Amino acid sequence: MDQKWDDLPKRLRTCTRKTIDRLNFKLMTPVQAACIPLFLSNKDVAAEAVTGSGKTLAFVVPILEILLRRETPLRSKDVGALIVTPTRELAVQIDEVLGEFLKEIPHITHQLFIGGNNPMTDVNKFMEHGGNILVATPGRLVDMLNRRDEGLDLTASVKALEVLVLDEADQLLAMGFQRSLNTILSYLPKQRRTGLFSATQTKELEDLIRAGLRNPVRVAVKERGAHGEEVNRKTPASLMNYYMIVESDQKFNHLVAFLQLHKDEKHLVFFSTCAAVDYFTKALKHVLKKMQIFCIHSKKESRNKIFTSFRKMKGGVLVCTDVMGRGVDIPEINWVTQYDPPSSSSNFVHRCGRTARIGHTGSAIVYLRPIEETYVSFLSINQKVPLVEHVPPDDVPDHTAALKKLMLHDRAMYERGMKAFVSFVQSYAKHECSLIFRVKDLDIAKLANGFGLVRLPRMPELKGREFPDFVPTEVDPNTIKFA
Incomplete structure (x- = not known):
């Protein structure tokens, strides 16, 4: 059964609840109810849930709460949270959700690092506006971490990191980003909270969990039928x-x-x-x-x-x-x-x-x-x-x-x-x-x-096969004009 936001062990900040209410998220989904309290109690989380289960809010909400509860506020170029996704489209979507919440929290900034844009545009945006929360695809993030010659020392900025999220982690591995992920992890502080979200479990994913998470709590959210029973x-x-x-x-x-x-x-x-x-x-x-x-x-x-x-x-x-x-x-x-x-x-x-x-x-x-x-x-x-x-x-x-x-x-x-x-x-x-x-x-x-x-x-x-049921049109392709 979905739970109310007020049922969380730690009450959310007013600015966070205001956005949740405005976006009309009346109840938490099971993956949100399971993951948010774990993040807020300093646990690493490895979550498996069916697609479409509300995983984005399961990490966006605790990221904001963790950064809001810091004793010392982040400086403009301190990266407090990093969200890595396999595709540009997913990164854009997560960044839009973040943007909705940050309308109520203007002192926390965010930046989107994805391919398809000029890298120097991203460098200049970060240099001018900073970015406390980064949403990125692996290739572009590794590129940004190697931009010291352009005046961007992102490796120093991520030393302030509190939370790392690997979204669609199984797809990150399936698309060949293992080396990029290893590079990214090598720059990040060991004392952090890490969330790994996936719809499936694989051996490669287990290896990543062992390498990137510390004693993670595993969350497996089952789908429920019309009468509340667990459905496999x-x-x-x-x-x-x-x-x-x-x-x-x-x-x-x-x-x-x-x-x-x-x-x-x-x-x-x-x-x-x-x-x-x-x-x-x-x-x-x-x-x-x-x-x-x-x-x-x-x-x-x-x-x-x-x-x-x-x-x-x-x-x-x-x-x-x-x-x-x-x-x-x-x-x-x-x-x-x-x-x-x-x-x-x-x-x-x-x-x-x-x-x-x-x-x-x-x-x-x-x-x-x-x-x-x-x-x-x-x-x-x-x-x-x-x-x-x-x-x-x-x-x-x-x-x-x-x-x-x-x-x-x-x-x-x-x-x-x-x-x-x-x-x-x-x-x-x-x-x-x-x-x-x-x-x-x-x-x-x-x-x-x-x-x-x-x-x-x-x-x-x-080659070597005949297809008598296909009747080709007698035409020389070279005579067909471009429209």
Whole structure:
């Protein structure tokens, strides 16, 4: 059962409670009720909780309380707290939450260190305004720690550190940031409170806990059912998870029909590769001209702007890969659609966890081919995720002919489609569930027709094979003009 904020053993400062009330967080979630008292009693915390459980406030609130209770206030360039996250989008989101609280605490400052910005801009901002709380991605933080030649001695600033938080710690390791984390830890004082937050537990994570935390209290928050009973599942009980069995050549048609049916709602649509995101974003814009469709894999400098804009919208579609699958909190996502299943089953949980966050309801659907249907049982056993079948509607309009026509009139779309197809097949061949997802079982003709291809690309996976059900268009690609 969720607890009241007044139930905390140590009463929160008025300025903290004022923001909590203004943001309408009436009750603590279980992970908040478990972690906040531990932080405030000088404990290191290693927390495992389902995605969407309110982990951000579980460390933001105690960070603020700890810094407010210092005997001597922090100077402008003293870094009292450091929050490290795997992605820029998650860092932006946490920084926004911090900003809401710091409206009531103007003497505590914060800075955001993420890639995609000019490093010297970050250096100058810190030199001018300081930063008592830093929210950072690992690569940019290591860069900032090595900027002494530009007059920034961040290594001296972090000697005042009271709290370190590693958010989405399992993803930090999965994305290859182990060396960066070791570098960061080497600069930090040993006498600190450390919080490690994760949705899954791995051997690598256990190694990080042993290296970075001192006698941590382990918190594992279980999901509860409608009657308060503990439920052994890794997604929120308020999330409805569906699957749809559909052939490769009909997937795009069903996606378009689904988005049209729910045109006033907010969607995340996941693809397996960046090339597929690029191609299908253009394809959806061509077919769904009246819907707002965004792509998160644009240039780095505009990615933050797209993410921020989409978060403020009440409807629309954001097409993305797993970069958006961890920790990111976009308000009121109604549907998460997994056009391609992710390469790992744990990412399935994190993708669909972008909806039904912190007590809200939401729905997710994954498109599977008939040969992939056993993945439903695999998820139920391996990830404790129950799925309900969503029967595909009959006679959805065919849009793949429009894609073929577009390819023949735009060389850029032709090249995008070929690249997307190749990247998908290569990604499929590397799927961790290789007994279910096997390239040799794919109906290549139906797959190519589903991509709207006018001819098959040359690639090793197709060498020596014939596909009589795919009828190529007789066209010299060099004669197709760029639109």
